[in-house]
């Protein structure tokens with residue numbers, strides 16, 4: 432079976448999961464959202480949400496992060512993976528945001544990825560969620576698995592998968608694509624036990640076993 436039309440894939444996924452326009456990371460400000468996304472690599476949204484309620488009550492601005500005691504921050508983030516490195520990088524990034532960007536979150540992938548601990552995936556999510564800017568597609572493990580199974584990409588490297596998806600999907604859908612592929616990955620297109628029999632793409636997916 433040939434790879435399906437990306438537009439048809441998105442239409443079906445929107446019909447099944449709704450238009451997944453936003454992240455499930457809890458936040459009440461752009462600063463909160465930046466921090467939640469910053470903490471999210473190698474973690475589930477649930478793990479991040481479990482630590483951010485208390486964190487966001489105590490840390491309201493980038494100045495709070497930049498001036499905090501790193502050990503205090505580590506203690507508050509100890510429920511997430513790589514909390515030591517993430518705590519140090521978050522403090523350093525907050526300092527750079529204040530000193531170089533006047534306390535405002537940078538609005539380009541180039542500037543964002545200069546911050547310690549920020550890769551393309553985090554930068555894409557921050558731009559899309561905070562500012563509605565579609566400069567790329569955030570490719571996490573779910574998104575990569577789905578893209579490869581649908582043969583929208585044959586690559587393993589997230590950067591190359593991102594480029595392939597950008598070539599298949601209209602720009603205005605880039606932010607949504609990531610969220611909706613994640614929804615499919617969590618529901619039926621799981622890494623180990625995919626459940627093609629329940630999948631809305633089973634008749635058009637080249638990897639379907641249904």
Ligand code: SF4
Nearest residue numbers: 620627630633636639
């Ligand atoms: S049909 Fe199976 S392999 Fe294809 S997207 Fe659905 S769950 Fe994944």
